Amino acid sequence: xxxxxxxxxxxxxxxxxxxxxxxxxxxxxxxxxxxxxxxxxxxxxxxxxxxxxxxxxxxxxxxxxxxxxxxxxxxxxxxxxxxxxxxxxxxxxxxxxxxxxxxxxxxxxxxxxxxxxxxxxxxxxxxxxxxxxxxxxxxxxxxxxxxxxxxxxxxxxxxxxxxxxxxxxxxxxxxxxxxxxxxxxxxxxxxxxxxxxxxxxxxxxxxxxxxxxxxxxxxxxxxxxxxxxxxxxxxxxxxxxxxxxxxxxxxxxxxxxxxxxxxxxxxxxxxxxxxxxxxxxxxxxxxxxxxxxxxxxxxxxxxxxxxxxxxxxxxxxxxxxxxxxxxxxxxxxxxxxxxxxxxxxxxxxxxxxxxxxxxxxxxxxxxxxxxxxxxxxxxxxxxxxxxxxxxxxxxxxxxxxxxxxxxxxxxxxxxxxxxxxxxxx
Ligand code: AMP
Numbered sequence: 001x002x003x004x005x006x007x008x009x010x011x012x013x014x015x016x017x018x019x020x021x022x023x024x025x026x027x028x029x030x031x032x033x034x035x036x037x038x039x040x041x042x043x044x045x046x047x048x049x050x051x052x053x054x055x056x057x058x059x060x061x062x063x064x065x066x067x068x069x070x071x072x073x074x075x076x077x078x079x080x081x082x083x084x085x086x087x088x089x090x091x092x093x094x095x096x097x098x099x100x101x102x103x104x105x106x107x108x109x110x111x112x113x114x115x116x117x118x119x120x121x122x123x124x125x126x127x128x129x130x131x132x133x134x135x136x137x138x139x140x141x142x143x144x145x146x147x148x149x150x151x152x153x154x155x156x157x158x159x160x161x162x163x164x165x166x167x168x169x170x171x172x173x174x175x176x177x178x179x180x181x182x183x184x185x186x187x188x189x190x191x192x193x194x195x196x197x198x199x200x201x202x203x204x205x206x207x208x209x210x211x212x213x214x215x216x217x218x219x220x221x222x223x224x225x226x227x228x229x230x231x232x233x234x235x236x237x238x239x240x241x242x243x244x245x246x247x248x249x250x251x252x253x254x255x256x257x258x259x260x261x262x263x264x265x266x267x268x269x270x271x272x273x274x275x276x277x278x279x280x281x282x283x284x285x286x287x288x289x290x291x292x293x294x295x296x297x298x299x300x301x302x303x304x305x306x307x308x309x310x311x312x313x314x315x316x317x318x319x320x321x322x323x324x325x326x327x328x329x330x331x332x333x334x335x336x337x338x339x340x341x342x343x344x345x346x347x348x349x350x351x352x353x354x355x356x357x358x359x360x361x362x363x364x365x366x367x368x369x370x371x372x373x374x375x376x377x378x379x380x381x382x383x384x385x386x387x388x389x390x391x392x393x394x395x396x397x398x399x400x401x402x403x404x405x406x407x408x409x410x411x412x413x414x415x416x417x418x419x420x421x422x423x424x425x
């Protein structure tokens with residue numbers, strides 16, 4: 001017999017953990033609506049070019065981590081599972097002519113992302129993101145608005161306020177000269193670069209600044225920063241983003257060496273980490289501006305900005321800070337019965353109670369009443385509705401499982417009675 005397991009780097013979200021995710025998804029959806037974002041859903045896979053062109057071919061996400069789907073013979077197109085949501089949303093923005101919608105267009109989506117990375121604690125091959133994107137707003141106020149929204153999400157999730165690192169990574173006017181200065185810095189120290197970083201140097205020197213290799217971390221402490229090389233427009237934009245953050249009372253640290261792992265970012269970029277824990281696998285979320293991306297994917301020049309929050313990481317951080325674990329929904333009552341044959345009556349009564357908005361389970365198992373009551377107690381139900389002979393007279397027994405007391409109740413009165421009890425905790 002084969003014994004199957006979930007694929008490496010993925011995991012089943014069993015009911016308690018899934019409930020924690022559902023709670024976060026609900027907070028995300030409610031918050032996004034409050035901030036004027038409209039929900040959107042795009043496919044979990046796209047034509048590979050969407051990511052190669054959008055995210056960038058010389059990025060880790062595309063070069064090493066893209067989940068490519070094997071093409072069937074004869075089919076010209078190739079697809080890949082989405083490693084992040086932005087490129088697909090931009091593809092949709094262009095495809096559906098959203099530039100003719102009232103601008104700015106504010107969209108939100110939450111769902112699984114896929115990266116073929118080496119799995120480790122907090123790094124999965126399938127993970128979940130809460131994502132928001134704004135098209136058609138050059139900022140700088142919206143840049144601060146999104147960072148504030150992320151803080152609000154963490155707060156409503158119950159997380160201690162994370163550390164926020166913010167930077168401007170320039171634009172096509174000023175970044176090329178910086179990238180050249182950076183490349184020159186690394187070339188002068190080529191003997192200190194690990195093999196992979198040497199290869200990357202000629203293709204994407206910015207990636208080296210983001211490297212987690214210990215040798216690189218040491219080297220990078222002396223690497224030139226972009227801050228004093230920003231063009232006047234980028235410097236002014238960044239100054240205003242910071243002024244808006246200050247005006248909103250947001251605490252953040254300017255990190256001149258923060259670059260993001262995807263090619264499309266320009267100007268404002270940011271990341272969130274649990275307080276005092278800036279590890280490679282602990283980022284709670286990140287975002288940035290991508291003013292050139294819509295054009296790169298075939299649309300008209302349109303500014304864009306967004307963030308992704310890793311829900312898996314938020315769940316881990318909540319556990320690490322000892323937040324109360326989430327409570328799974330428990331039925332208010334379980335409909336049980338002494339006569340194994342009378343399942344139809346139990347099912348009917350439960351159905352009527354549920355139609356009336358109550359959370360009720362029917363015990364449909366062919367087992368002794370004692371067993372049914374035990375099961376109801378174990379799952380934390382407050383009441384058992386015991387269906388027996390008196391049903392002929394329109395009566396059931398309502399048992400308070402906590403007090404272990406019971407009384408006969410006319411079936412007709414049961415919904416109202418249970419509803420009253422449900423409101424008294
Ligand atoms: P990124 O686009 O890489 O900055 O990812 C955005 C957020 O998604 C990160 O800050 C993490 O919270 C989360 N994330 C990214 N990759 C993974 C992964 N492999 N496993 C779990 N969470 C991830």
